[in-house]
Amino acid sequence: MNRPNFPVKKGDTVVVVTGNQKGATGKVLQVLPKKSQVLIEGVRIIKKHQRKSQDNPQGRIVEREGPIHISNVKIAETVEKPKKATKAKKKKAA
Numbered sequence: 639m640n641r642p643n644f645p646v647k648k649g650d651t652v653v654v655v656t657g658n659q660k661g662a663t664g665k666v667l668q669v670l671p672k673k674s675q676v677l678i679e680g681v682r683i684i685k686k687h688q689r690k691s692q693d694n695p696q697g698r699i700v701e702r703e704g705p706i707h708i709s710n711v712k713i714a715e716t717v718e719k720p721k722k723a724t725k726a727k728k729k730k731a732a
Contacts, residue, residue: 646666652664654706675706
């Protein structure tokens with residue numbers, strides 16, 4: 639069984655390319671290879687409700703990062719140096 643090979647690794651700085659968080663940058667906290675998703679620090683903050691427990695007698699709402707699909711992120715170094723697009727012109731043979 640082949641293991642998927644992802645270009646993004648834990649600790650890389652990435653930029654979100656598409657979706658609601660487009661343009662956000664952050665550090666990769668965790669890669670989830672089975673779901674093809676990544677957790678990025680400070681991006682896609684979700685609220686998780688915790689039930690009552692001995693530590694939290696009244697319960698509470700915790701904010702944490704949600705996963706983003708790996709196809710929606712790009713390593714930041716490649717984004718910082720954009721290649722200038724130019725039109726190719728044909729020369730007429732004389």
